[in-house]
Amino acid sequence: MEQIELIATSTFGLESVVKREVLALGYEDIEVENGKVTFKCDEKAIPKANIWLRTADRVLLKMGEFKATSFEELFEKTKALPWEDWITEDGEFTVVGKAVDSKLMSVPDCQSIVKKAVVEKLKTKYNTEWFKETGAKFTIQVSILKDIATLTIDTSGEGLHKRGYRLESVEAPIKETLAAALVQLSFWNHERVLVDPFCGSGTIAIEAAMIGKNIAPGIQRNFVSEEWPRVKKEYWKDERISARKAIIQDRDLKIIASDIDKKAAKIAEENAFEIGVDDCIEFKTEDVLNLKLNDEYGVIISNPPYGERIGEKKEVEKLYREIGKKFNKLDTWSIYILTSNTGFEKLYGKKADRRRKLFNGRIRVDYYQYYGPRPPRK
Numbered sequence: 001m002e003q004i005e006l007i008a009t010s011t012f013g014l015e016s017v018v019k020r021e022v023l024a025l026g027y028e029d030i031e032v033e034n035g036k037v038t039f040k041c042d043e044k045a046i047p048k049a050n051i052w053l054r055t056a057d058r059v060l061l062k063m064g065e066f067k068a069t070s071f072e073e074l075f076e077k078t079k080a081l082p083w084e085d086w087i088t089e090d091g092e093f094t095v096v097g098k099a100v101d102s103k104l105m106s107v108p109d110c111q112s113i114v115k116k117a118v119v120e121k122l123k124t125k126y127n128t129e130w131f132k133e134t135g136a137k138f139t140i141q142v143s144i145l146k147d148i149a150t151l152t153i154d155t156s157g158e159g160l161h162k163r164g165y166r167l168e169s170v171e172a173p174i175k176e177t178l179a180a181a182l183v184q185l186s187f188w189n190h191e192r193v194l195v196d197p198f199c200g201s202g203t204i205a206i207e208a209a210m211i212g213k214n215i216a217p218g219i220q221r222n223f224v225s226e227e228w229p230r231v232k233k234e235y236w237k238d239e240r241i242s243a244r245k246a247i248i249q250d251r252d253l254k255i256i257a258s259d260i261d262k263k264a265a266k267i268a269e270e271n272a273f274e275i276g277v278d279d280c281i282e283f284k285t286e287d288v289l290n291l292k293l294n295d296e297y298g299v300i301i302s303n304p305p306y307g308e309r310i311g312e313k314k315e316v317e318k319l320y321r322e323i324g325k326k327f328n329k330l331d332t333w334s335i336y337i338l339t340s341n342t343g344f345e346k347l348y349g350k351k352a353d354r355r356r357k358l359f360n361g362r363i364r365v366d367y368y369q370y371y372g373p374r375p376p377r378k
Helices: 015-024 045-052 071-079 107-126 176-184 203-212 233-246 262-275 313-327 344-348
Strands: 004-009 030-033 036-041 058-067 092-100 137-145 148-154 194-196 255-259 281-285 299-302 334-339 354-360 363-370
Touching: 004 015, 004 045, 015 030, 015 036, 015 176, 036 045, 045 058, 045 233, 058 071, 071 107, 071 148, 092 107, 107 137, 176 203, 176 354, 194 203, 203 255, 203 262, 203 281, 203 299, 255 262, 262 281, 313 344, 334 344, 344 363
Parallel strands: 092 137, 194 255, 194 299, 255 281, 299 334
Antiparallel strands: 004 036, 004 058, 030 036, 058 148, 137 148, 334 363, 354 363
């Protein structure tokens, strides 16, 4: 089978987590750059990567990379790529783009030239002057960074954070991909209790349950490349069968998702039911200060309010002081808090063992990590 290159795109700060996931899928020829993890594989990796990657944003098929400092150069080098190997005669394709620190900074012009170059290549292949564009969809991306153009086709369609279980969400929900990353960056495992006292629509708890039971994040959704003739239907079928067999049904998990907002806790429970993990998450409507945390060696992973709105800052700062007083008494627990508040450590009353810079949507945040002792071996 012919080798191809895929790019798993990543939110800034999560590249190492995505790389770890790609390695776990069995791919070793990997290159990591800002915002992307490129790896060599075969066509079967398109279903595997889309169905299994928890923290990547999208999976792109890399068509080519070259230097382009003029529109003529962009046209000729784009036309030289093997578009006909993937795009069918009736394929519907669009071009999106971005350019940073390059001579070709007009994105609309770059998109237009790439579209024209691909059309010219397909005219030669299919010996036609007109295309119906009624078939499978292909989104081509032209990305130019410091005069280096990377041409890709999106294999995912909707972003990979769209797992399909979030029927309803609260205001400012955390993305599923980021929630999965927070869990993977913690010391939590299926033998320890996990608590999210600000659970909102339940995303952190649900993603943890999916990790704990080894449920593939894309098991319930569809991907645009499923309609591509080049990627055989049997590859998708086989990968979904493997994913279902990989689920650890009988693993007991202790996960608590709590929120002071009764509606949020209800939404969280409904979302968990949708993906089939409601049986291993205990949902509570509770003020964090009244929450009983009696287990030993537990883990808290949470995304509390940031106080971004005018008038909320003092209220949130008070909350951080209060949870600091409560959580700092949990000597055997590991605590992980995501917030945009740069003064969090001072308010919380303790310096983090590690602080990781991330982005929650467009908001610059820090992941404050407080490590408790390792539990004794069983």
